[in-house]
Amino acid sequence: MSTLDVRTDLWDAPAPPRPTATAFDYDVAIVGLGYVGLPTALAYHAGGSRVIALDASSRRLRTIAARGADLIDSDRERLDTALRSPAAFRLTSDVTELSRAAAVVVCVPTPVDARQVPDLTALRAACATVVAAARPGQLVMLTSTTYVGCTRDLVERPLRERGMEVGVDVFVAFSAERIDPGNVGFAQEVVPRVVGGATAECEERGARLLARYADRVHRVSSLATAEMTKLLENTFRAVNIALANEFADICGALDVPVTEVIEAASTKPYGFMAFYPGPGVGGHCIPCDPHYLLWQLKALHVDAGVITEAMTRIAARPRRVVERIRDVLGRAGKGTLGARVLVVGVTYKPDVADLRESPALEIIDLLADLGAEVQYVDTHAPHIHLVSGRERDSLADPGAFHPDVVLVHTRHHDSDLGWLDADTVVVDGTYRSADIAGRVLL
Template structure:
């Protein structure tokens, strides 16, 4: 691919999840012919009919792309051979032991290498350990006789997607690019320029890889700190949020993080473990990071303990207690339940004998334990012994919790989610118990 404009070029996007699909749409909007490659036929069918979790702006882009001739969807990996550029956007989760699961990434990179052609640009965006770009792309390409930055161009450009947040769309967010050489960096920067507010080039792929791990490890550590200091506030008889807001008046050296039920989604619960895993191999300790991740992992259990304690203080046994979770997605405004703390909270409450239900208009059903729960559309019509505010979406109507006969409410986020006032069942002590 030349270093010129994106328009008129063909770009293959491998992996059409919450990162790949917006990337494909942005490239299509910039005039590129896009080949969307995904291993899941169901995902491709959902994209074709618009049944995917996107911001309204991106839904409009999708409708235009699908209606046009320059947006093709396929499960065939060989299709990347017809592209001027390939962007790899596959998931990089962790397994049950919190170790990297590179299955999808290794397979995708192997296929891209297999069908790579001279002159092609290959950009990896999936978060992984430092050295991934060289291990999975540069060296396998060399084994095929294709030298990076000479025969083909290779770069790492970490995704920066904040799902459900209209203020931080990819088009408004700066992007990093680390090429294996100057030509690779220039080609990748030119390709991604229409998809970001600005593109900054760094020295090499390893710098970009570490930058991404640093970003999300920073967030994970500060989330753990916010939860710990919220508990400290509770022990001292203080509400955490006013304290955080007071501290946030300092114009330098402070960024507000708020307490919550734990961390969820594809990034924060996973990415820092890639760093710890790699550091362990070189016998480098990171005790602050390790402690923070352990604290985040244990947060849902702590919230469950708070819920059972609150039930006991209202003379309700955990066994048979009717508990409603408001929201099960991992964050507001999205339908994603990956790594959501709600799933563990439901499992733990169920194990304690509680009758647990949830209301989340964005998540019609969710698998928990050995079964499936379904969204309760009218929770105000049922009696509850406790309501846990896990994820409050903009579409949630919680005014019923402000009535005089409302059930007790546990708010791990402590954000004052009810615009009409404090729920009748939430005491100052209950609000800060999580």
């Protein structure tokens, strides 16, 4: 309503009563049950919360209900328990259910498109749904990694536009997820959470929600600080991985074993953190998150040369792997055309089935474009679909393929390389497969 529309006869009238929060049937609703949202929903449930677990994809819900989701063993057990108590763990795609939860946590994907521009389609859709369903007394918490100001743009402002007073009628917080899928070393409970709120009361409610399962909650002064914290964490990793890759190449040129150097440097108890080189980065975080920051900075004409260069180098890493394979083949007197290349492990990291942004997919396509006959073996990924449209199935009997060269891309803990012939040329993309005799590094 513009100022001209204000009804002066209401000026002195008593304010209408604020809508009051009636009791909620559930403590929390998780929107988006992917690699992050599902373990989060299970952590809340295991912590004693009544949970609405909501996903837009009925296929995903069927997979979860059939216990087919890619989870670490402890979460698999939690899922089993949760599915046996449907009154306290409600799997649904019905967005009208959201109004039954005291808090709504948004955990949908935030990828980038082919031009590395943030693709906010899922986040916008999820936030619009949550805002439309919001009711008095509810807390809305964004946990997807995103740009600075996103929670204000997609949640806080639209709630105000709905006529709700943020910090009084409804509450808005941001707390990025820090889960590391497939990593059994860090239970979700023990990883501290950072939270910021739109107001002090929002921060307080956000912290109380997280404390339902997290042992430690670190509060920051604003939504923007919390959003930026996550961007720093993952940009830090990206830049350091790019540096580790560069050090690997430098060590290669100077004939120094890079892994030994990193392990030696790691003995310093302060000022150093080990990052290891590899064939590139994948997954939904490192190849994507820094671009949320770069995209925002570009619009503001703010220089971020170090981050830009690191992301460029990271994106180029799979090509470097292909060059190394060509080099190794050349030394054996073979060209790439018709060469038989076997890739061991195609997921982006060990012990997950996640193929998103995996460097292996680009490497296989690049080698196939050069005329190589490329196959792979990976018990976590029985079938792959490449950007080129090519498809492959994991070889059941890799030894029978008789490769000219093997690229070790990812080693799961249960990887069995017993089929490797002692005289097969192996390029160790992990840099850490010291058990393979005669391996060459990237």
